[in-house]
Amino acid sequence: MVKEIPAPNAALPFKSIRKFLSALAISFAVTTAMTHSASxxxxxxxxxxxxxxxxxxxxxxxxxxxxxxxxxxxxxxxxxxxxxxxxxxxxxxxxxxxxxxxxxxxxxxxxxxxxxxxxxxxxxCYKGAITVANLGGAVRARVTDGNIQITGLRSARVEAHSTKGNVSFSGEVLPSGSYTLKSFSGRVDATLPANADFRLSAASFRGGMDLGGFQMKFDRQTHQLVEASHGAGRASISLWTQEGSIHLHRKP
Amino acid sequence: MECHAVINSLSDYLDGQNVWISDDEAKQIETHLTNCPTCQNFKLELNEIKIAARELPLHTPPRAMWTRIANQIEAEIAAENGPLRHAQNASGWWGWLRSRRFTFSLPQLAGGAAVAVALIVAAISGIFGPHSGTLNLSGVQTALLPEEDEIKADLERRLNAVNARKAQWDAQRRAEFEQHMTRIDESLKRCRYMLGDNPKDAIQQQMVRALYTEKRQLLEDVERLRW
Structure with missing residues (x-):
């Protein structure tokens, strides 16, 4: 006579493990949050x-x-x-x-x-990042190690300079404005209105240049240096990078 | 590690850090370079010379010339073979050394010559003299821009001010700063080298000026920070 052995409850140990793991996760989250808020x-x-x-x-x-x-x-x-x-x-x-x-x-x-x-x-900022948005006054931003991002500007004077990081600018170009964007080893991006009037001086020792389709009158153009003007050439834009690349973009 | 010891080992260090010198010695050199701008500059000079030497064109002599030279060498060796063995036994390592045939590539010869010149210049400058504790190689470079001496003096003044404060920084911050300076210096030396070839090149002049400005900016920033 075969004695029927009841099947073990297979779900039971898994339920316990799930409960244990959930408790562990909750306690870890609470501890982390407490530690974080304390420090x-x-x-x-x-x-x-x-x-x-x-x-x-x-x-x-x-x-x-x-x-x-x-x-x-x-x-x-x-x-x-x-x-x-x-x-x-x-x-x-x-x-x-x-x-x-x-x-x-x-x-x-x-x-x-x-x-x-x-x-x-x-x-x-010595090491980190700088973000500037929606300003009309003069902007001077300097990071040794990190990126600089400038957007929505309507400023006549901008100087942004990173030693080891990317620099990007997007904003209006005012007629008497002066815009200097520099990076030693990073990339320099400038997004300008398609009808902006500016005189450009751009130099990249190694990385090359993309002038974004701006139809410019060139005074000097080599693979390392461009001096040119767009429109009436009233504002001054100076872009420099030693090891990175330079990119102009046209804002529609 | 003292400056003269670092200078003596720098060439080996640059050739291949742990091939010619031990790991320990390489670490000691790196530590010294982090804290000694003058040796750091010396290293950059040496590196620049090595890079320039590597870029020299290789001249391949005609095959017939090699054959003639090889025949002549073989003939001389055959003629001297007997007496040479005897001389080697008689005069020890000097005889052995004379019996060896050394061959060097053009970059190796140029590198060796560069090290020899650098050591002579260093010796003339009195860096190994008993009264001099620091290296001064500023006189080796001639000004390529009209305002270059003035720029260098300004940078040196700023660098001295920063060096005086560096003791307060943590090791990581110090190393990062040195890395930034080294990268700018390397680019500067490269651009100066190119400008030296054609001193009237306005674009290279602009590049060199931009790099000096970059270096000054970095020092200005560090001066502005209160650690």
Whole structure:
């Protein structure tokens, strides 16, 4: 006589494993979130400024600087976040209303700053990235190791310069404007209106150049250097890269 | 590691880091180069000479010439073979050395000559003298731009200011800075070399100026940062 042996409940151990793994995942997520919130430091300051003379300077060691124009007409709002507590952020405003943010120490700090659209900004980051959007004032951006991205600009003076990173600009070209985009080892991109009037000086030692179909009058053209004008040639555009390439794009 | 030891080993180091010298010695040289701008410059000079030597055209002699030379050598060896063995036993390593046949390629000869010239220049500059602790090779290069001496003086002043502060930086930051400087210096030397061939070349002049500006900008940035 054969005794019927009940089949073991096959689903049971898998259910337990699933429960265990779920619990493990939840506890890991909670622990990570707690650790993260415990170590992340945030910083927030608001400065009242005169819109027509608003000026901002940021000196950052490492991390990102993102500056956007057009938030509030008479305020500079600074939000910063650092993931460790090794850097110190100083924010001051001088008698002329200029706001200066300076980071000391070795840690990385990420900034998100809104300024009046007409503000002049001077940004320096040793290692990280700089993003500037929707500004009408003068822009000076400098990164040693990282990218610079400038979009939606209506500014008469732009200087963007990275030693080891890409530099890209997209915006209007004002008749009396001066635009300098440089990178030692990265790529330089400039997106300009198709009907822009500018005089171009572009030099790339190694990487080559793509002039984006702009019909230009050439004063000098070699495989390393182009000097030419487009339209009435009123604005001055200077592009340089030693090891990267140069690309012009036409904005429709 | 002292400057003179690094200079003595630099050629071997550049030829192939751990073929001619030990890993330990290579590491010591790298550490020294990170902290010594003058040796770093010397390394760049040497590297530049090696690169230039590699780019020299190779001249292939006619086959008949090689045959004549080979026959002559064989004849001389055959004539001297007996006495030579005797001389080798008599005069030890010098005899052995004389009996060897060494062959060098053109780049090797050029590299060797370059090292010899560099060492003579260094010796004349008094770098091995008892009262001199640093290398000074600035006099070796002649100005290719009218304003070049002024630019160099400005850069040296800035570099000294930065070097005085470098002790406060962490090792990674220091190494990154040195890498940036080295890359710019290498490009600068390459462009200067090309400008040296044709000093009136306006495009090369512009390239050299742009690189000096790049170097100044990097130093200015570092001066602006408060570590």
């Amino acid at each position: 992340a430091q945030t910083f927030s300051r608001t400065f009242a400024v005169a819109p027509e003379t608003s000026e901002l300077e940021v000196v950052n060691q490492a991390g990102t600087i993102k500056v956007t124009g057009g938030g509030h007409a008479a305020r500079i709002v600074v939000n910063a976040r650092q993931n460790d507590n090794t850097a110190k952020v100083d924010a001051t405003q001088n008698a002329q209303g200029k706001v200066k943010i300076e980071v000391t120490g070795q840690g990385a700090v990420d900034f998100e700053i809104t300024v009046p659209a007409s503000s002049n900004v001077d940004l320096l």
